[in-house]
Amino acid sequence: MATEVAEKTGEDVPVPGAGGTRFDLEKETELRFEVEAGERVQLELLTGLAEVFGSELNRNKKYTFGPGSKIAVFTWQGCGVCLYGKTEVAYVSKDTPMLLYLNTHAALEQMRRLAERDNERGPRVMVVGPTDVGKSTVCRLLLSYAVRLGRRPTLVELDVGQSGVSVPGTMSALCIERPADVEEGFSVQAPLVFHFGSTSPGTNIKLYNKLTSSLAEVYSQRCEVNRKASVGGCIINTCGWVKGSGYQALVHCASAFEVDVVLVLDQERLYNELKRDLPHFVRVVLLPKSGGVVERSKECRRETRDEKIREYFYGFRGVSFYPHAFDVRFSDVRIYKIGAPSIPDSCLPLGMSQDDTQLKLVPVTPGRDLTHHVLSVSCAEDGEEGSRRGVVESPVCGFIVVTAVDTQAQVMTVLSPAPRPLPRHTLLIMDIRFIDLK
């Protein structure tokens, strides 16, 4: 039920034209709302208890959501909340799969308890499904619920298009130590990030699978030395590409991480295929998607990606960090692209297969076309040929964006989160561009 209430004043940033609308939610229902483009909406919990994607709301605190946000406020016990600002849509739904998601969490927690008791490892869970079924949301929910019980699960982010951990075009792992912040999501401290270079696994599936294996290897090594990480298990978020090579990549991931549970969202066909192709001890579970998950247009996805890169340099909502701009001499860095363009088999050197070219480091000659490209700064040691082979599988220590190139002076100007000099000199170019309009 919604009622208009007078605007409240507080220390928070006022939302223009904000007359509050109150919603009283019965238990096990959720308020779904979307924020209009160019607007902000504030949410306040007035009575009872409620959560946003697994993170509890504090009473009488105003949470601000930016343009385009799609949010669900769920309550197990019943609550009263108020929305201030212009929403594109706001409605209460009784029909949510939250009980099923909670049961899934309870089953995973049971597995963690058994792992603790028997000195085994905790559940490794892969969340799969087509695009826009709420995979990332389910991952966030399960991770927040686990961490609220004192667990230390790991988020493995394999969605190179919409990464929740780092900039797009990367594959990463993050140890979760506290529930996601209601506005900002998980606090990203010391993630392990690998350079993939584009927003679709299909551009270099061989590299995608290779990096999946690298992440699995590092995660397993961590589990060997960190009991809490091992018992906490991991939740793997995957891409929405579930056919052909995309499907094979899921099967590969399941085997690399030795997953115990696969949660399939909203696609019976995928569920059946995985049940057929994965070993019998892997529990494949079909879960419905929430009716609240909103389909995002290409444009919306592009904007989200841009926002993620902006956030990397300027901080959340563009106000916390102050990036640096400085010149880098061409002679001081080595720029590579991973993967040579495919050529007909008949033109390949003797003994070389097409696969080899996909993992090849191709030197890039700096020129004007570098402008606006995002470059990953590889952690690989600078120097000798020998270490070059390790560049593809080395994590990255950060990102820069080329804002200008002066071919005459042989320098490029870069936007960097840290002042000069660059910590390493091996740079990997992404297909992704970012135009810094700040």
Ligand SMILES: Nc1ncnc2c1ncn2[C@@H]1O[C@H](COP(=O)(O)OP(=O)(O)OP(=O)(O)O)[C@@H](O)[C@H]1O
């Ligand atoms: N119950 C809900 N009510 C309202 N919005 C929701 C709900 N669940 C998820 N959303 C929103 O729907 C959008 C898509 O969800 P999500 O990113 O989890 O999907 P996905 O399957 O991971 O997408 P992708 O195709 O990028 O892999 C997000 O903006 C999310 O905030």
